[in-house]
Amino acid sequence: xxxxxxxxxxxxxxxxxxxxxxxxxxxxxxxxxxxxxxxxxxxxxxxxxxxxxxxxxxxxxxxxxxxxxxxxxxxxxxxxxxxxxxxxxxxxxxxxxxxxxxxxxxxxxxxxxxxxxxxxxxxxxxxxxxxxxxxxxxxxxxxxxxxxxxxxxxxxxxxxxxxxxxxxx
Amino acid sequence: xxxxxxxxxxxxxxxxxxxxxxxxxxxxxxxxxxxxxxxxxxxxxxxxxxxxxxxxxxxxxxxxxxxxxxxxxxxxxxxxxxxxxxxx
Numbered sequence: 110x111x112x113x114x115x116x117x118x119x120x121x122x123x124x125x126x127x128x129x130x131x132x133x134x135x136x137x138x139x140x141x142x143x144x145x146x147x148x149x150x151x152x153x154x155x156x157x158x159x160x161x162x163x164x165x166x167x168x169x170x171x172x173x174x175x176x177x178x179x180x181x182x183x184x185x186x187x188x189x190x191x192x193x194x195x196x197x198x199x200x201x202x203x204x205x206x207x208x209x210x211x212x213x214x215x216x217x218x219x220x221x222x223x224x225x226x227x228x229x230x231x232x233x234x235x236x237x238x239x240x241x242x243x244x245x246x247x248x249x250x251x252x253x254x255x256x257x258x259x260x261x262x263x264x265x266x267x268x269x270x271x272x273x274x275x276x277x278x
Numbered sequence: 279x280x281x282x283x284x285x286x287x288x289x290x291x292x293x294x295x296x297x298x299x300x301x302x303x304x305x306x307x308x309x310x311x312x313x314x315x316x317x318x319x320x321x322x323x324x325x326x327x328x329x330x331x332x333x334x335x336x337x338x339x340x341x342x343x344x345x346x347x348x349x350x351x352x353x354x355x356x357x358x359x360x361x362x363x364x365x366x
Contacts, residue, residue: 132323136302169284169364186364210284210364233304244283246355246362251283255304275307275354276286277321277328278299 134257137265138221139236142214149221156219157264163209164240169249173204188247211252220265228262237267244272279336280361281353287366288353290336297343299351307352319352326350332357 140146146156174183174192176199183195192200218238226232234256243253258265279296280289286299303323310319310328318327328350331339343349355362 131303134303171365184363184365187362190361233302235302244355246283249283249362249364254286255301257304270306273306273308274356275352276281276283276299276301277305277307277352278286278297278301278350 134231134233135223135226136233136235137223137258139218139234139238140221141218141236146219146221149219153224154221157222158217158219159238161213161216161218161238162240163211164242166242167209167211167240167250167252168207169210169251170205170207170247172202172206174200175203176200186249207248222260226260228260230260231268232258232260232265234258234265234267239267241267241269242272243270244274246274279331279339279353279359280363281355282363282366283355284364285366288331288339288351289363290340291361292336294340296336296340297347297349297351299353301350307354321350324350328352331359333359335359 138149140149140156149156170186172185172188174185174195175181176196178199181196182203183200185191192202220234220238237253237256241253241256242250244251253269256270257268259268280291280293281287288296288299290296305321305323307319307328310321312319313327316327317330319330321328329342330352332354339351343351353360
């Protein structure tokens with residue numbers, strides 16, 4: 110895993126050149142169960158195993174509004190709307206809970222290291238395993254999904270960006 | 279529109295799935311080059327125009343994606359035309 114590959118070393122360039130250089134970054138995939146990890150091994154990757162540990166800093170809020178007459182419920186997660194916006198305005202908040210909203214198939218996962226990954230290489234982690242706050246809205250905190258990272262020969266040093274409320278795709 | 283930041287799924291207010299947002303390069307809106315006179319920004323990594331959905335009607339976004347399934351969108355959870363859903 111320490112075979113130097115000049116093309117993928119951390120680009121010491123800025124601005125437009127940096128944007129061009131980012132296109133050349135390798136994308137490191139994540140496998141989230143035994144079958145997927147072993148399939149990757151058969152295809153020449155080495156799995157860098159990690160535990161999947163939910164962080165108490167990651168949480169989303171859900172409110173349940175109920176019509177007291179019929180029992181019908183509506184579920185909300187955006188508090189720019191409240192119970193008064195449902196039905197004839199007679200709905201009431203019956204549940205308001207903050208919870209860990211992510212689901213993963215196993216309590217472990219692996220970054221799939223490609224052959225020739227060089228020490229100091231800047232890559233993109235397509236599916237970050239660590240629970241890191243990537244965005245905040247109305248008190249909700251969402252996971253950082255993707256992130257640039259530098260391979261140090263043993264692990265990735267994540268280049269954690271500022272929190273951002275927008276998504277692209 | 280409704281957007282789930284956990285699954286990154288974008289829906290119309292009627293619950294029709296528009297698109298699941300995915301960018302392999304973890305591009306950020308602030309880092310993209312603005313296209314003068316347009317609501318789009320240029321992504322130099324995949325040479326696509328990214329459409330800002332702020333202020334757009336559900337039908338416009340649905341039509342855009344129906345015409346080009348690989349159309350790239352930008353959604354901000356604080357937009358007035360977005361309702362966040364944390365559960366589907």
